[in-house]
Amino acid sequence: MKKVLVISYSQTGQLDQLVKSITAPLMLDERIELKYEPIKPVKKYPYPWDVPSLMDAFAQTVGLVSDAINKPKDKDECDLVILAFNVWFLSPPPCISAFLKSDYAKEKLKNKPVITVLRSSNMWLRAYQKVQKFLGDLGAKPKNCIVFNEQKNLCLASVSKLRRLLTGKEEAFWGIFPDSKLSKKDISDASRYGWDIGEVLINDEEKQDKPLLDADTYKLKESLLISERFTDKCFRVYGAFVRSFGKAGSLQRKILAFVSVLVLPVMSALSVAFGLVFYFILKKFDSKKMEKLKEGF
């Protein structure tokens, strides 16, 4: 009997639908046992979000500051770990950072093959790199990363996402902004990874020192490589600035939040634009450096 431990965090349940679709074929196989350990923050994040809470979450997230979480309970040995999360501000959510820093993760993930599942609207590379680093530090064996990247227009999709976060509304609006729903096709297509994972486990291939899945599990958008770095750097500097005003929830941070909610979109737009200009210059004049940047993906 093979045992798969699924660790995930989904706030409103969108990611859960993808995880369910991936794991459905594994549930059908009686040679595989599945254990779900949803990560639960002790203090639930609000939904829809209010501006101060969202900006507190921003500062915590980009600083990889841990939020308190309920301890996962599963104690048994497992053969494979599936770690699923959404990208928040180019990083894993604070409760996933907390899990990856926990003693439980140290014990459970050491020497274990890990498949990462992540979802984002466009920019996921930095979040992926940060989690790879955590997994490396834990002595885990990171295998494939399955990325559900919505590939919608970056600027328009960001406006739709922000609107969804602050109002809970998901549908397209004003004729130009796309919806923020998870597509039915993405959900149903996700099960193909589950069939492949099942086959790998039954053939004992998870023990081998190679990626578990042959299928392409993500598309690298190289034009965003530099933009993500720039944006992440700006986010981290601005996040540290916000945290210097006091603890999450403090009055100073609440006041600053209303400035941040205007600063962040402008900062993101500028750093993405600068990144794109740099990308085209580098691609034209220093293609070797560009290739180096792509290493590791």
Ligand SMILES: Cc1cc2nc3c(=O)[nH]c(=O)nc-3n(C[C@H](O)[C@H](O)[C@H](O)COP(=O)(O)O)c2cc1C
């Ligand atoms: C605080 C916060 C920050 C987010 N930042 C991003 C982001 O930078 N990029 C992105 O594509 N989605 C972002 N999202 C949207 C999530 O990735 C995800 O689509 C949303 O939380 C719904 O998924 P869930 O129901 O599984 O939690 C963010 C969501 C939250 C709550």
